[in-house]
Amino acid sequence: MRADLHIHTTASDGIFPPEAIVAMAKEHNLNVIAVTDHDTTSGISGAQAAANDLQITFIPGVEISAGGDLEIHVLGYGINPDAKSLKTLFSAMQDERIMRTKAILQRLEQLGCPLDSEAVFASAMGVVGRPHIARAMVEKGYVPTVQDAFRKYLSKGKPAFVSREKLDTAHVIRILTEAGGVPVLAHPTLLNMPQEHLLPLLSQWKDAGLMGIEVYHPTQRGAFDSWRRLADRFGFLITGGSDYHAPDRADGPLGGVAADWQTAENDIQHLQTLIGHALQ
Numbered sequence: 001m002r003a004d005l006h007i008h009t010t011a012s013d014g015i016f017p018p019e020a021i022v023a024m025a026k027e028h029n030l031n032v033i034a035v036t037d038h039d040t041t042s043g044i045s046g047a048q049a050a051a052n053d054l055q056i057t058f059i060p061g062v063e064i065s066a067g068g069d070l071e072i073h074v075l076g077y078g079i080n081p082d083a084k085s086l087k088t089l090f091s092a093m094q095d096e097r098i099m100r101t102k103a104i105l106q107r108l109e110q111l112g113c114p115l116d117s118e119a120v121f122a123s124a125m126g127v128v129g130r131p132h133i134a135r136a137m138v139e140k141g142y143v144p145t146v147q148d149a150f151r152k153y154l155s156k157g158k159p160a161f162v163s164r165e166k167l168d169t170a171h172v173i174r175i176l177t178e179a180g181g182v183p184v185l186a187h188p189t190l191l192n193m194p195q196e197h198l199l200p201l202l203s204q205w206k207d208a209g210l211m212g213i214e215v216y217h218p219t220q221r222g223a224f225d226s227w228r229r230l231a232d233r234f235g236f237l238i239t240g241g242s243d244y245h246a247p248d249r250a251d252g253p254l255g256g257v258a259a260d261w262q263t264a265e266n267d268i269q270h271l272q273t274l275i276g277h278a279l280q
């Protein structure tokens, strides 16, 4: 089995529309995929229909950013994309992202990098975010690459960084559960946290309903086994995916961890059982 359970589309900050991503998944010989856009479920129906046509097993997903400046990403699998709890959360988050994007653009202007705000918003078909600003900066020639835009301006501690409002992780986990989803902690290595800080958080989040950890993520290459052991210790489900956004990102290609994820078949069966339970 070749699986990729972490994929972004134009519904958030990926550059390929849902239908195109599914066609690409077919070319990469993936049998099971999940579309997990940031803070929206609007890409799911298009991807689901395309996956049905191409006979790829499709799991509806989402990736919600919690935690404020320390970005904690929680994946939700098997969610009902129309759940009221999600819609309410996403519309509040969208308002906040618009405010934040405007604040970042203002800072950039003060720093001598003015951007056409309307064009930035228009380039985001769904959820607007820093990647859209970064791409606009590259187009304007302010920086050579998207990564440079983050490194010099947009990352935490850099001059155009604007804090996010804090969203409690346990709250996000409960909302995903309410929406019929299986909550999974995305790419824990990106939390950049020593184990002694992470372990008590994992216990708390487990109490709130967290059911899994994303072990097979490109940033965790070389440490898959240690993340597996941690997942086992908590009785967590194991998932994996490429976190694919665009060809110009460091994340690697679509399906990029499929070959590493040897236990995908069992793990996905486990996930599907949990999704089945959540539906009842």
Ligand SMILES: [Zn+2]
Pocket (backbone or CB within 6 Å): 063, 073, 186, 187
């Ligand atoms: Zn993420």
Ligand SMILES: [Zn+2]
Pocket (backbone or CB within 6 Å): 006, 008, 063, 243
């Ligand atoms: Zn992601």
